[in-house]
Amino acid sequence: MIPQELIDQLAQPGRLFIPVGTGVQEVIQVDKDDQGNIQKKRLFGVMVRGLSFLAHRFYSPFPPVRSPDRPGNTKAISLLKRT
DSSP states (O other): OOOOOHHHEEEHHEEEEEESSSOOOOEEEEOOOOOOOOOEEEEEEOHHHHHHHHGGHOOSOEEEEEEEEEEEEEOOOOOOOOO
């Protein structure tokens, strides 16, 4: 569910909010007290979408286009002519 490595890195005291699951997810609140005791609480459901669909807006002057060899694959292409 939540990687133990993340909980181990949590400060004492500390709080972590993390989406857990696939598709429809839940936000879990993890609290660690001064003695290192852990409490987990389910807060609410969410659907988290990766930000890769926005990457072309910030890192490329060109919109993504469909690759003809792989219809499901998108990639940015340069529209500049070679001389």
